[in-house]
Amino acid sequence: MAHLFNRNILLGVSGGIAAYKAAELIRQLQEHGANVRVVMTPGAQAFITPLTLQALSGHPVHTELLDEEAEKGMGHIELARWADLLLIAPATANVIARLSGGRAEDLLSTVALACPAPLMLAPAMNQQMWKNAGTAVNIETLAQRGAHIVGPETGEQACGDIGPGRMETPAMIAAAAASVFDTGLLAGKRVVITAGPTREALDPVRYLSNHSSGKMGYALAQAAVDAGAVTTLVSGPVNLKAPEQAGLVNVESAQQMLKACLDLTPDCDIFIACAAVADYRPAVIEQQKIKKGAEELQLTFLRNPDIVATISGLQPRPFTVGFAAETTGVIDYAKDKMQRKGLDMIVANDVSDQAIGFNSDNNAATAIWSGGEKALPCASKANIAAQIIGLIAGQISEPG
Incomplete structure (x- = not known):
């Protein structure tokens, strides 16, 4: 309906x-x-x-x-x-x-x-x-x-x-x-989208995370549903309601998110990595709450798996889209990231601008793919999401 x-x-x-x-x-x-x-x-x-x-x-x-x-x-x-x-x-x-x-x-x-x-x-x-x-x-x-x-x-x-x-x-x-929002551009396609932050536990009551609200990822899920795709959200902890027609897999950590994505991608046509995944996790998760004592506390961190690069490296693999949320050199970094990680498309946005950064209802971005790019001026995240889904549909429909 x-x-x-x-x-x-x-x-x-x-x-x-x-x-x-x-x-x-x-x-x-x-x-x-x-x-x-x-x-x-x-x-x-x-x-x-x-x-x-x-x-x-x-x-x-x-x-x-x-x-x-x-x-x-x-x-x-x-x-x-x-x-x-x-x-x-x-x-x-x-x-x-x-x-x-x-x-x-x-x-x-x-x-x-x-x-x-x-x-x-x-x-x-x-x-x-x-x-x-x-x-x-x-x-x-x-x-x-x-x-x-x-x-x-x-x-x-x-x-x-x-x-x-x-x-x-x-x-x-x-x-x-x-x-207007039921486009049919991805009718019959299966889409997996990651959204929100991850939480990396320090002890039973504390964790490391970031300011991601998940709004962009959830807007992409709605746009994919509107385009006729069978859509699944793999979501970190957020205060949002998933689209009724989308599947939802809730996760906490980066490792949990990777496992969920690997479970879903064998039957997936398009993978969109919109989540703000923690780059590192504590080497040791304390079993009891860390008590305040010494003036300094040293923690050792391990590098988390790179989810979008892992999915992009699969054979066969889905059409893979990454996001580059940066504060400086946004376009240059995004192009380098797309090449390094073997992505089909990347969406770059400047999160230093509070009007379009984390937790905002608006966004502005640039979508980049091999041989082309398109600026997406500031608009609601739902509007930006619909444009991104349209661009993805255009890329996967091109021969070759």
Whole structure:
């Protein structure tokens, strides 16, 4: 079943009588599992109040281009990065024309220009306006740019006319929004993804770990599921819920993670090593809690197995993707790592930037493969994950 579990849907509501249907649309999107935030044009506020949509969405409604409450005073950029899908419903003839022309005159049109996520429009207008040649050209232009168009319906309109132009029903719009993420790019493929940190025990109560939240790996799992893959997560300790359609293997240490991966990869087509695996582990795990005593404590560490290099070295082996989370020289290090470990693709990101590093909901990265690379500008991790899965699908579909 199509779903929007944990997807970030930015709902744009423009000034038409169908704006009242936005209330039901929010409910439908939430029933599909989506997180919903709302942007309203001034015209929309004449038909339905921001307070109504705030109460339903559970978030403040955004109406102003320059938002003093925004984290950096750049509300439109923050909203654009947050969204996994920008859905405008109703989309009036005026909004459609402005989007077609690339104009940024208010918050909604500016967000649309700045948003890297897919755009979906649910047109709503008088039947003659819908039939107008200018509207037809604008719709065709947006469709050619990749916008998803839902509706309109044909029927009786608020003005008394009968014809095409009624906004599609909220249930149909929500279903269409969910279908955006069901790509089928990896239909029938088996994917194993590692995620989160590992914990290397020092004694029964202490361990060494890192700041990885697992959000990127879990977003990749959702994207792989959406692409039709049979997906298994091998996850270190995180506070996240795995996609319902994905298998989950919980592990703690690097050695446990390697064993789980080796058990799964014989039947695997694609292996994505997104986990932040500890490079070293204590040589001795004390059986009792280490007591505070001496001014100095010396520990000896052993090098952990290199999981992604081990999987890449198998014969036969799956299409193997690594991650390079670095603070300096990110691209150069990533290219060297890809070559040293025999990877098919590597995703490099700068974790020194707190806006996109560990625990952030956003990310920016560069995907690198033999003969090519692609920058993935800052967006939600779900958006970045979908792009990475798309790039992987493109690579495995190429002959040879």
